[in-house]
Structures are given as structure tokens and as C-alpha cells.
Amino acid sequence: MPETNHISKTHKILLCSTDTQSEEYQEILMEYKLSIYVNHIRYVNLICTHKNLYELVLGNLFTEGIIQEISEIKSIEIAEDEGKAYVELVTSDVFKDLIGATEGIRTVTTACGKQHSISYYLMNDGDLKALDSHFTIRLSKIITYMNEFQKSSDIYKLTRGIHSCGLYDSQGLLYLMEDIGRHNAVDKVLGYAMKHGIDLSNTILVTSGRVPSDMILKIIKAKIPILVARSVPTDAAIEMANKFNITLAGFARGTRINLYSNEQRVLLEEIR
Structure with a gap:
């Protein structure tokens, strides 16, 4: 079948289980x-x-x-x-x-x-400076953002093969970028911010992928105080986030979230 757009292409696949098999057409993400x-x-x-x-x-x-x-x-x-x-x-x-x-x-x-x-x-390390930021946000708002974020990608719903990256402030989503590579999605967010002159000092970056140290490097350069991931960070990413005063959160699912570094920016709810 002809390709439907520049993002995905329709492929015929065989769905198999231990007792059945059937043919189906699915949209596959294009490189x-x-x-x-x-x-x-x-x-x-x-x-x-x-x-x-x-x-x-x-x-x-x-x-x-x-x-x-x-x-x-x-x-x-x-x-x-x-x-x-x-x-x-x-x-x-x-x-x-x-x-x-x-x-x-x-x-x-x-x-x-x-x-x-x-x-x-x-x-x-001598080329980098620790972030000087007093930005804070409530945990409940981050969880709300993450739950909305996980439902926001139409391309993911279509192909199940794309990474998303969203930029939020205290009021909500500013914009969303998507790519087959999680690092590319981050670069697109930062490129959009540069193009439109967006101040990143009071923002939260939300990503669908895991967080290695080189992604933290991008966040440090952009001076974004909080990074929230649906997946988990590496140990090097946690160490770098701690050293350069970046708030790193991960495994954000449902009503739970892991805080790995500089948790002071996340205002926890009172336990009654």
C-alpha cells in the first residue's frame, strides 16, 4: 500500500499467537x-x-x-x-x-x-555551571502533566514507535515535539525555544524515554531546572543532575514518581 505521509508507512504484518494467526495492516514509523x-x-x-x-x-x-x-x-x-x-x-x-x-x-x-x-x-566539568534556580512546582501538578503527556501523541497512538518531549510551565503545556530518537526530540524542543525566544528558566521538560548523562548535559546547557521522564535515568545522569543542581524525576506513572536529585523544587503534598 502507498505511504500515507512522511511520518509513517503502512505495512502488512502477520499477527501470531500460540493458537491463532491473522494478517493486519499497521502504520510503521519511517526513518x-x-x-x-x-x-x-x-x-x-x-x-x-x-x-x-x-x-x-x-x-x-x-x-x-x-x-x-x-x-x-x-x-x-x-x-x-x-x-x-x-x-x-x-x-x-x-x-x-x-x-x-x-x-x-x-x-x-x-x-x-x-x-x-x-x-x-x-x-x-569546568565548562559547566550549576544551575541557580528557585523555581518550584507541586508534585500533584507534575503528575497531572505526566498523565496528560502520555495521552498527547497522536503519532504514538498510530505507530507505537515515537518518542515525545514536552515543555511545560506552571500553567501547563507550552508545546510538544516528537521524534524516533529521544535526543532528537529534546533538541527539537530547545530549537523551538530558541526560535521563539522562550525563557526556559521556569519550565519543566517531560520526556518519554530513559535519561542518560548526555541528555542531562542538554538540560544543563538550556538551564531547564526540572526534567521528568516516564522511564529511568542512568547512575551517571543522577550524579550529573546532583552536581549541577538539576531536579531529575523518573518512572513517572499513575500517581507515583521517583525523585533522584534536588527534590527541593518539587513541593510534596501534606500527608494527613
């Missing part, structure tokens, strides 16, 4: 390969979802340490049919120095596994 060129140098291939590509590129440049603010970008051109993004920086030679300090062109898979980011190579 999209995006090669990003910066100042005419190809630096990364992203396996992603064909959605919000501008925000993905912008957020990726920020979290990878290529730029610190949007004013450093001269232009971003997305050639969707070619699977390419062309970025021109205001400063022409800075990118060559960054590439020279790393392993060169990388392919980042949806698993976000062995391929390290540029930030991984260039940053150390």
Missing part, C-alpha cells in the same frame, strides 16, 4: 536521514523523524556547542527532498576548529548509543 552541513562542511548524519527539521537543526547546533545563541546563525536552509540541511554561521572559521577537536563526521542513530556528541568531546 529519515538528515545530513547537516555547517559552513559547507558535513558534520553529522541524523536518523530522525521527518518533522520539525528546522527546530531539530537549531537545537542540535545549540546542544552540541556549535552555537550559544541564535544570533550566531546567518541562515538555515532545509532541502527536504535531498535529506540535507545547510547552515551558515556568522563566524566562518569556528566550525573547522570544533570538527578538528572531534572524530569528524558522525552518524547518530536512533538508539543514541556509541556515537558521542561534539559536546561530549569538548566539554568538561
Whole structure:
């Protein structure tokens, strides 16, 4: 059957159990390969979802340490049919120095596994500052946000194969981004924030995936005080969140949540 959109494709599958089998058509999430060129140098291939590509590129440049603010970008051109993004920086030679300090062109898979980011190579603890934030929010509100978040993705309902990432403030959801890779979804959220000049200092990032340390690195750079995950963090993520004053919560399901670091920002309900 023909593909229905750029996000998913219809496949015929065989449903099997110990006593029955039947054919069924299901929507399967499509992979999209995006090669990003910066100042005419190809630096990364992203396996992603064909959605919000501008925000993905912008957020990726920020979290990878290529730029610190949007004013450093001269232009971003997305050639969707070619699977390419062309970025021109205001400063022409800075990118060559960054590439020279790393392993060169990388392919980042949806698993976000062995391929390290540029930030991984260039940053150390001395480059990062602990977050200075007194933002607080009630536990009951976080739980409400998480329960709403888990029902908010139409693409997940269709394919069961996408990661979601939502940005919330004390009033509720600001916007939602989705991608086949959980790191890409975070980059899209941050790219959207940069594009629209959104202040992240009093926000909560909610993610559907597990939390490794490099995702905490993105949160530190963005100065987001609270990260809430449906899944669990790694030990390195907890240590990094503690060190840099990030509130990290996980395994948020139903009426329960695990607080792993800096729980002072989450106002617990009185036990009667």
C-alpha cells in the first residue's frame, strides 16, 4: 500500500499467537536521514523523524556547542527532498576548529548509543555551571502533566514507535515535539525555544524515554531546572543532575514518581 505521509508507512504484518494467526495492516514509523552541513562542511548524519527539521537543526547546533545563541546563525536552509540541511554561521572559521577537536563526521542513530556528541568531546566539568534556580512546582501538578503527556501523541497512538518531549510551565503545556530518537526530540524542543525566544528558566521538560548523562548535559546547557521522564535515568545522569543542581524525576506513572536529585523544587503534598 502507498505511504500515507512522511511520518509513517503502512505495512502488512502477520499477527501470531500460540493458537491463532491473522494478517493486519499497521502504520510503521519511517526513518529519515538528515545530513547537516555547517559552513559547507558535513558534520553529522541524523536518523530522525521527518518533522520539525528546522527546530531539530537549531537545537542540535545549540546542544552540541556549535552555537550559544541564535544570533550566531546567518541562515538555515532545509532541502527536504535531498535529506540535507545547510547552515551558515556568522563566524566562518569556528566550525573547522570544533570538527578538528572531534572524530569528524558522525552518524547518530536512533538508539543514541556509541556515537558521542561534539559536546561530549569538548566539554568538561569546568565548562559547566550549576544551575541557580528557585523555581518550584507541586508534585500533584507534575503528575497531572505526566498523565496528560502520555495521552498527547497522536503519532504514538498510530505507530507505537515515537518518542515525545514536552515543555511545560506552571500553567501547563507550552508545546510538544516528537521524534524516533529521544535526543532528537529534546533538541527539537530547545530549537523551538530558541526560535521563539522562550525563557526556559521556569519550565519543566517531560520526556518519554530513559535519561542518560548526555541528555542531562542538554538540560544543563538550556538551564531547564526540572526534567521528568516516564522511564529511568542512568547512575551517571543522577550524579550529573546532583552536581549541577538539576531536579531529575523518573518512572513517572499513575500517581507515583521517583525523585533522584534536588527534590527541593518539587513541593510534596501534606500527608494527613
